[in-house]
Amino acid sequence: MSDLDKAIAQLRACRPIPEIQVRELCYKARELLIEEGNVVGVNAPVTICGDIHGQFHDLMELFRVGGEVPDTNYLFMGDFVDRGFYSLESFLLLLCLKVRYPDRITLIRGNHESRQITTVYGFYDECLRKYGSANVWRYCCEVFDYLALGALVTGAATDLEPTEASFANAESEASQPSTLDDVEIEILNSNNQILNRFPRPKPSSDSEVGSPAPNRTGPAGTGASGSSGGSSANRSGAVLCVHGGLSPLIDSIDKIRLLDRKQEVPHEGAMCDLLWSDPDEIDGWGLSPRGAGFLFGADIVKRFNYINDLSLIARAHQLVMEGFKEMFDNTIVTVWSAPNYCYRCGNVAAILELSEDGSNAGYAPRSNGDVGRRQERQGLAERDATGEHAPGPGRRYRVFEAAPQDSRGMPAKKPVADYFL
Amino acid sequence: MAAPQIPNLNTLRGRTRLRGGLRGRGRGGFGPEDPQSEEDQDAARDKIIQQTDNDASSSRMSAVALGYLDDEYARAFIQGQIPRRYPIINRGTYVRTTAIDRLVDNFLCQEPSARKQIISLGAGSDTRFFRRKDVKNVVYHEIDFPSNTEQKISAIERTPLLLNALQSTLPSPADLQVSAEKTALASTTYNIHPLDLRTLASPELGGASSPPQLPNLDPTLPTLVLSECCLCYLPPEVTTSILQRVSNSVISPTAPLALIVYEPIRPYDSFGKTMISNLASRGIHLQTLKKYSSLDAQRLRLKHAGLVDGQGARDIESIYYGEGEEEWITPEERRRIEGLEWLDEVEEWRLLARHYCVAWGWRDGDGDGVFSKAWGGVAGSRTAAENADDEML
Incomplete structure (x- = not known):
């Protein structure tokens, strides 16, 4: 067993590793991350996760529900630290996994991966408490500066191959369409039971009248008909993953690539906006109540997706009680992966699975390693760019609740959530 | 340094006692522990409520220290370090x-x-x-x-x-x-x-x-x-x-x-x-x-x-x-x-x-x-x- 595997085992038991190992780990991680661009290329299949916030036991639950690294290819959209009691163990475990399986896990930066925010929201104090000095906090902050700002997922299938999962209850089963073709969205609970399933709207010639289609009505010549050629053209537009959202200073993904990211998150500017902004039901841009970043409306998202040939933006950053929330005709989704956030909010969490393009019958092999990535990339270059909007990928959401506090024999400090007394 | 994640240690103080009390009652006659009387349990419960005041005064002090509220008297009710919320x-x-x-x-x-x-x-x-x-x-x-x-x-x-x-x-x-x-x-x-x-x-x-x-x-x-x-x-x-x-x-x-x-x-x-x-x-x-x-x-x-x-x-x-x-x-x-x-x-x-x-x-x-x-x-x-x-x- 290598030192790294030992560290992973120790961290999985929710025990911190010695300071000297942290230093070494952070050094290796930086060497790896410096090679990544500001926008990391990721090939489907991939499981996209939102905020973790030091809720270590819930991160273990996430791996139970979504599969272990390296079997599952993961993309974490930042906010690993702060608020929860185990920011240190959570972040170091993810970092160990990154160093051990660099092609099977992608970490991008959230607004909490910052020196200033971590001194307010707990990570700094946690490091001080667990190591007696701020060294480990400093090592981690140096890694934060090297984390990518976004990721671009390509090669995701437009349709979900339905799982063999059963329905969670008869009611939801009865409301399902009779055919299982072209499932666009599927929602599963943590026991792998289907909660709901939505087919993709079909061209009128093939329509199932009265089917409970989601309210996705793209302009003519787009959406379902856009990729034409029936089952073989199964390639969706790319998915941009970023922690917060868009910036008025960024109109193309290439502009993100040009940023100098290796610094503390600035108080304003494009890099700050990518980590802080939120979508909102407004036109154009608005001021953010968070004091950093902006609010942006549907018109901004649709234009950005069109210009950049995206079918979807996946982002995190905002607590959503149902774990995920699609907005603006399914052009942007918020994924939130911290159940019962701060041990207080009572929300469920979700992860988003995008499966691989249907070239091997839609089954996404969860194999170790890197096989097939290069070919997929070439596929991207040939991608039909004539459609106004690329069809969205099939999306499988797995919704899960907080892990029981004393689960799996790991130490668990009884959380004390703040109220007004 | 005070850790903001664990701000309510004071209100937890009474808890141990309460749990002791409940354990005493639940397993009355089990082991050498003296079962606590009803009054003791009530007193323990009351103590927890009384101590919610520590929570309120800490919160007030934190808000005053950061400039939310103007209250020169808040500090007098806080012993030790100024809490941070x-x-x-x-x-x-x-x-x-x-x-x-x-x-x-x-x-x-x-x-x-x-x-x-x-x-x-x-x-x-x-x-x-x-x-x-x-x-x-x-x-x-x-x-x-x-x-x-x-x-x-x-x-x-x-x-x-x-x-x-x-x-x-x-x-x-x-x-x-x-x-x-x-x-x-x-x-x-x-x-x-x-x-x-x-x-x-x-x-x-x-x-x-x-x-x-x-x-x-x-x-x-x-x-x-x-x-x-x-x-x-x-x-x-x-x-x-x-x-x-x-x-x-x-x-x-x-x-x-x-x-x-x-x-x-x-x-x-x-x-x-x-x-x-x-x-x-x-x-x-x-x-x-x-x-x-x-x-x-x-x-x-x-x-x-x-x-x-x-x-x-x-x-x-x-x-x-x-x-x-x-x-x-x-x-x-x-x-x-x-x-x-x-x-x-x-x-x-x-x-x-x-x-x-x-x-x-x-x-x-x-x-x-x-x-x-x-x-x-x-x-x-x-x-x-x-x-x-x-x-x-």
């Missing part, structure tokens, strides 16, 4: 204090020459009397458990700032009397009564056969009763009975009377359910929460308590964000507040703020409508948002 807690403390100050000040500024009275239930280490020491013609009463009043009186005695502030309201220093056990304080302006509120309930609910006499309390004066997270810890029937007795015998049935409560609401959504179970695990039971679960239930409760001339209620979220007729906090002030700290948790803030309310109700009695004049212009009636809330039930 999360931005959403600081903001909530600010809104709570500011909203109640507005209602109290609207009352106090009516006819400054007319005498008035304030009774603060479960006042703990509250500083409102000291912050309003320059308002004339007010008699202030605070009621709390003896253990809390003792702490407060000792803080006043050892802190010249508090003592001088108090004495500046008195005709002569000799006017101030402190009981031998140091649990009671009496004067013409400020009184601290060591009293378990439950003795105010009717005898069949465990109260005293006649309501206890409180020194310097004038049953004929226009009286404002404050309950900031106090009555909600008692059983609903006890709370109702206390309010009845206050409104019919502690205060004369014809005197103008008003009540302001600050309490949690909305127990039925997932945040509310989590709140109930989180606090229960600390031994804190919000006993009236389900009965007064909505703004409308709060208004109705005030009306049924005989405060028939007007009732209002708003949650903390709408108090913070309200505009126009609904404005409690000016846009400039909101900008100032939002500039004090980065508040990243906007969704969490709204969630938390929706689960607390300020409710107020009054009767004008035989008076000249002092409360109607004070509060008639404060928007507090039913809103469209409440209709949506009701549909959830």
Whole structure:
């Protein structure tokens, strides 16, 4: 067993590793991350996760529900630290996994991966408490500066191959369409039971009248008909993953690539906006109540997706009680992966699975390693760019609740959530 | 350095004892442990509630230290380091204090020459009397458990700032009397009564056969009763009975009377359910929460308590964000507040703020409508948002 595997085992038991190992780990991680661009290329299949916030036991639950690294290819959209009691163990475990399986896990930066925010929201104090000095906090902050700002997922299938999962209850089963073709969205609970399933709207010639289609009505010549050629053209537009959202200073993904990211998150500017902004039901841009970043409306998202040939933006950053929330005709989704956030909010969490393009019958092999990535990339270059909007990928959401506090024999400090007394 | 994630160690202190007590009872005769008596368990439960005051005073200190609130007296009730709370807690403390100050000040500024009275239930280490020491013609009463009043009186005695502030309201220093056990304080302006509120309930609910006499309390004066997270810890029937007795015998049935409560609401959504179970695990039971679960239930409760001339209620979220007729906090002030700290948790803030309310109700009695004049212009009636809330039930 290598030192790294030992560290992973120790961290999985929710025990911190010695300071000297942290230093070494952070050094290796930086060497790896410096090679990544500001926008990391990721090939489907991939499981996209939102905020973790030091809720270590819930991160273990996430791996139970979504599969272990390296079997599952993961993309974490930042906010690993702060608020929860185990920011240190959570972040170091993810970092160990990154160093051990660099092609099977992608970490991008959230607004909490910052020196200033971590001194307010707990990570700094946690490091001080667990190591007696701020060294480990400093090592981690140096890694934060090297984390990518976004990721671009390509090669995701437009349709979900339905799982063999059963329905969670008869009611939801009865409301399902009779055919299982072209499932666009599927929602599963943590026991792998289907909660709901939505087919993709079909061209009128093939329509199932009265089917409970989601309210996705793209302009003519787009959406379902856009990729034409029936089952073989199964390639969706790319998915941009970023922690917060868009910036008025960024109109193309290439502009993100040009940023100098290796610094503390600035108080304003494009890099700050990518980590802080939120979508909102407004036109154009608005001021953010968070004091950093902006609010942006549907018109901004649709234009950005069109210009950049995206079918979807996946982002995190905002607590959503149902774990995920699609907005603006399914052009942007918020994924939130911290159940019962701060041990207080009572929300469920979700992860988003995008499966691989249907070239091997839609089954996404969860194999170790890197096989097939290069070919997929070439596929991207040939991608039909004539459609106004690329069809969205099939999306499988797995919704899960907080892990029981004393689960799996790991130490668990009884959380004390703040109220007004 | 204080860790902000574990801010409530003080309120946990009583918990161990409670658990010991329950274990003793649950496995009575099992092992050498002495089973605790019912009284001991009740005392342990009471202690937890008494210690919620530590939580409140820490929160207030944190908000003062960061500039949310201006309160030079808060420090006197904090031992050791200044606690640090999360931005959403600081903001909530600010809104709570500011909203109640507005209602109290609207009352106090009516006819400054007319005498008035304030009774603060479960006042703990509250500083409102000291912050309003320059308002004339007010008699202030605070009621709390003896253990809390003792702490407060000792803080006043050892802190010249508090003592001088108090004495500046008195005709002569000799006017101030402190009981031998140091649990009671009496004067013409400020009184601290060591009293378990439950003795105010009717005898069949465990109260005293006649309501206890409180020194310097004038049953004929226009009286404002404050309950900031106090009555909600008692059983609903006890709370109702206390309010009845206050409104019919502690205060004369014809005197103008008003009540302001600050309490949690909305127990039925997932945040509310989590709140109930989180606090229960600390031994804190919000006993009236389900009965007064909505703004409308709060208004109705005030009306049924005989405060028939007007009732209002708003949650903390709408108090913070309200505009126009609904404005409690000016846009400039909101900008100032939002500039004090980065508040990243906007969704969490709204969630938390929706689960607390300020409710107020009054009767004008035989008076000249002092409360109607004070509060008639404060928007507090039913809103469209409440209709949506009701549909959830």
